[in-house]
Amino acid sequence: MMTDRLVDVGGYALHARVQGSGPAVVLDGGGAGQGLGTWGPVPEGLAEFATVVTYDRAGVGRSGGTQAGSVVDMADDLRRLLRALDLDLPAVLVGWSYGGLVTQVYAARHPEDVAGLVLVDPTAAGTPPGSAVVRSSSFVLAAWLLRARAALGGRNARPLRELAVTLRGMPDAMAETARIREEHGLPPVPVRVITAGRRPRMPRAQLEHLTADHEALAALSPRGRVLVAEHASHQVPHDQPEVVLDAVGEVLRG
Template identity: 80%
Template sequence: MVIGKLVDVGGYEICAQVLGSGPAVVLDGGGAGQGLDTWGPVPERLAEFATVVTYDRAGVGRSGGTQARSVAEQADVLRRMLRGLELRLPAVFVGWSYGGLVTQVYAARHPGDVAGLIFVDPTAAGTPPGSALVRRLSFDVAARLLRARAALGGRNARARRELAVTLGGMQDAMAEAKSTREEYGLPPVPIRVITAGKRPRMPRAQLDHLTADHEALAGPSARGRVLVAEHASHQVPYEQPETIVETVRELLSG
């Protein structure tokens, strides 16, 4: 188990881990928000040439407070935590899955903190295609199933409850990320989007929506690129961690 340090963010503490030395890299994990335990070998490999920060979001894992429904609130808590760590900014921010939403909102709201952005198979922002009713029911059903499984107990019970809260607010989070990006834009820094090469079967319209958002994140400039992790599913940090590590190394080398 990873043992982190507690950082006061105003009324409660966030559990963070700092590894290595050198230029700063901030990792923001998936929907459950337990970032300290969810990056596989990536933090240790990055720590060979960088200062690497991982953390559990508010109300999640070993962090205090309550889970925030607003992505802007999550991004602002992350900023207070980084200030509490006295981390030298700007940093390269790496957001995986739902963490991609948090990372892009952070970058839009606090562009001076950001030296580069890497999105690892990020959740698509905006409104997915299809029926609004079907979308709402699918997220509601998924959250209910997670809470039911959590009620049975077991080692992952708390993580399932926390993920259920995230799924309950997922549609709002996706819409908020899209509107924030449109209002503020992303900073003019190098951007890489690492997209999974192995996709589960999904409707064509949904795949097109995901692909279009990944391309939009990378942007039209030469400073942004989409990279395909050919041998990985959504679990890129576990199945193709070297792609993340080498992409961070590239951005840090300028």
């Protein structure tokens, strides 16, 4: 059974979908936070043994409000959503890409809600290597290009504008997540960090930074482990969904 709901989280509503039955598993999507319809076959596969929640973040997709200015705001929105859904907590949180930042902050601030973490090729926290000026300029330029493409119209115009907002705030989000992780750590629950096995060409220092962050994430839990999706690009839920399904099942059993 699948139900879609607009759930009031305090002045605006988030669009959420609940399906399946069993222990709770919450999916937080990448990019701008459009969770519904972006996970490929993963939600349906998980629904065979879990109650699965997917949602769009504030200001994205069919959700109301405006796009949050901080990762803490996004995590707090998710917490209000799960309580409004009367979900049986603690839950396994699954964060893909930027969603990995949101779920880390949620787990660090509200460990009592979290039974386990599966981080799917998560965005690296902290400060990437290289020039701060070049790094900041690249995010500004990427956001500008997305807005320019959105100005041409078409059905992807709104998602492009939403993604532009996310990219513009990416350096702050990465720094915020690193700070909260350092202050609070992660709860001692099972943690699986899935890293993509097929990377696009990138500077060696950048790749080493990403790899080191994934390893550091797993090391924050005594029950943490890095898994490599050998045949997947960053689009792990589409390229190798079975790796996500297996990791969630393993965490639930743990």
